[in-house]
Amino acid sequence: MLFKAMIVGFLIALGEILNGNIRVRILHRRFGKKRAKEISFVSGSLIIFLICLLTLHWINPGNYRDCILIGCIWLSIMLCLDIYFGRFVFKLKWVDVFNDFNPVKGNLLGVGMVFLFFCPTIVFMFTK
DSSP: OHHHHHHHHHHHHHHHHHHHHHIIIIIHHHHOHHHHHHHHHHHHHHHHHHHHHHHHHHHOOOSHHHHHHHHHHHHHHHHHHHHHIIIIISOOOHHHHHHTTOGGGTOOHHHHHHHHHHHHHHHHHHHO
């Protein structure tokens, strides 16, 4: 189960990388930075939900505790990825990397991470 959860976590990461590229390359120019982040939040949440919906039966969690563990794995993968890209690829200062997670500053990445964590539990609840 853990290995399958990691595979799906990397699939989600790939989907979110594509979502981020679309946001930066297309949506920023078309809608502005703030609106692009809002649109990207919705599309990113849909990506997470659809991947979870289509793969959770394959991961085969037996109970809610397994779903929480899957959420922890996915959250760990995405936190590492987001921090790595922010700090080392985009060369942001640490304060700017952490501000990306702050909804008070208009950033929805932290809210998306909470959704990512609970998504396996939500899907499990409604598909069992």
